[in-house]
Amino acid sequence: MMRKASWQRWLYQNVGFATAVLLLTVLYLTYNMLHPRGFSSAVAIQNSNEAAAIAFVAMAQTLPVLLGGLDLSVGAVMTLTNCVASELLNGPAWQILLGMFLTLLTGTAFGFMNGCIVVYGRIQPIIATLATGAIAIGLALLIRPKPGGNVDDDLSWALTNSVYDFADTYGLAEGGDAWWLRPFADIPVPVILIVFVAVAVWVPFRRSVTGRTVYAIGSAEGAAYMSGLPIDRAKIAAFTLGGFFAACGGLYLAIQTSSGNADIQQAGAYTLNSIAAVVLGGTSLLGGVGSAIGSLVGAMILRVISFYFRILDIDPLLQPLIEGVVLLVAVSFGAFRTLRVKNQLDLFR
Template sequence: MSDWRYRLAQNRGTLLAFVFFVVMFAIYSSNHPAGFSANVVQTAANKGVLLALVAMAQTFVVITAGIDLSVGMVFVLTNCLASWIVVGTATTAALGVVGVLLTGLACGAINGLIVIYGRLQPIVATIASGAVFFGLALLLRPVPGGDVYGPLADALTGRIFGVAPASLVALAAVVVILWIPYSRSAIGRAAYAVGSSESAAYMSGVPVDAAKFCAYLLSGLAASLAGLFLTFVTYSGEASSANGGSYTLFSIAAVVLGGVSLFGGSGSAIGAIFGALMFRTIGDLMFVFNLDPLWQPLFQGLVLLAAVCVGSARLFQVRNRLELFP
């Protein structure tokens, strides 16, 4: 297989997600009352980046053939925490941001340790830990409220030079700083190997436990970035189980729509990001076409079901599991 065909096969899911997102957003903006304006793009970007960061968190774990059902609750917990500590002066706000990110890392570390040393299935371990994280969020914010450092929030949710959404620039920075070095590192390649076949990776001397632990650690970090950004958008914290559950399910849909295999070993966080933006645009399309709000959860559920089915359909076309990883 030639180099360009290999690269195309490797990035097919990401490219398809990108194309579908562009087409859907073009339809959305052309039918929006305000048209394709800076305000419309900024609002859509701020909503999309929230899900994109949670989808990135999910991707780290799914690549290892696991699944993290606590990402939504880490998202909620760090949102509540940020509304307490990312306040005051620029210095105290910066320390608060560090505290929020360390909390996300701690949540990811707890998940990783339970899965690796507790020998529990990821789905069971993360359901249990997610309940604990939500309980902590309730302790912090029994009722919605709080505040955040305004200048930082405005800078990250506004527009750069009055044109480009700052949230998209921040998301691109996260990809460059977090995802690209990870995916090209030895531990990142080990995560792909573990997702392809854990037993084969172990027999080949791949550090399986380290790869899994790093994946959960980065998942917690990405989810905490999402929680932090939610605080910047809303200027408050809220311990909402509905929010946590929805973002967890939507992150799975975004991952599949972005071409990441739920069976592990293939895919990219960049594809998951475009899958998240595409999933958000579906909701926006329902708004501009005046779909009855009562029907929207049903439609989103059908999209989620279709995404999972599409992600699994390729299994029926292969005779050898190795064919799943071109």
């Protein structure tokens, strides 16, 4: 009886996330049934590659949204780190590892700068990140005036295919007979990377005092301040972690495409899609409710919708209309409960 009540309470508190998971399951299963090669490793690899960058950027957007703000620089930071990675991910193994570290450090440092501007400059996040996003694009254009770059071929192949391809590239497959490899051989590496980053980075942060403070700020900043919580530290940490997630997206995009591109339109599209993914995943734009895992699910929903356009041969002129309608219905359903409560504290009871 207690277990049933616990599940009911969890569903009540996470109705947006539960709705997103259900929608993703239905959409993806239907997509695979309609696809001529559905439920195959090849289709899963292709899908995961297309979804990886937006998944990381959606997780990056989650942190400032939980604070009750928006980060308009996540797409630009992803583009900047994509250009940085296209310059550094080649040569011997130590040089590639150093390049990956410097790429992630670039995004993290940019997020830290955003946090410091918001906290110490007392500027609204949406205004501050609009300005810093322009700076990031400017730096990206300095690094990559034209698309190009050189990413190690083995690295690009290994991280954008299956676990077997990864093991085979680096001599770990033992002719395909390695006992440890057989159960996991067909799993796409991008899925493992996304899950690893989410579990290794987001989950510990969510459970830390700083992570809980982020939720408290989004729910009621005044109450969080009166409770003695580290407000400034939490805000800076949230933007810093957001920069790290955006850098993960830029790094993966460079590995996937073997190049860098300071594309302003791409940066804007990823920023807007990240906001949509966050809302689809059950995170409230009012702050204090949601998670990066939910945003990851929301990003997958957006990508699955775009997959349908290919197999159903939908007119490109109708695609934005269909995406908008689906997004509006999903967001409205997920937000219905938030809109009808009179006291936001009811969301946590």
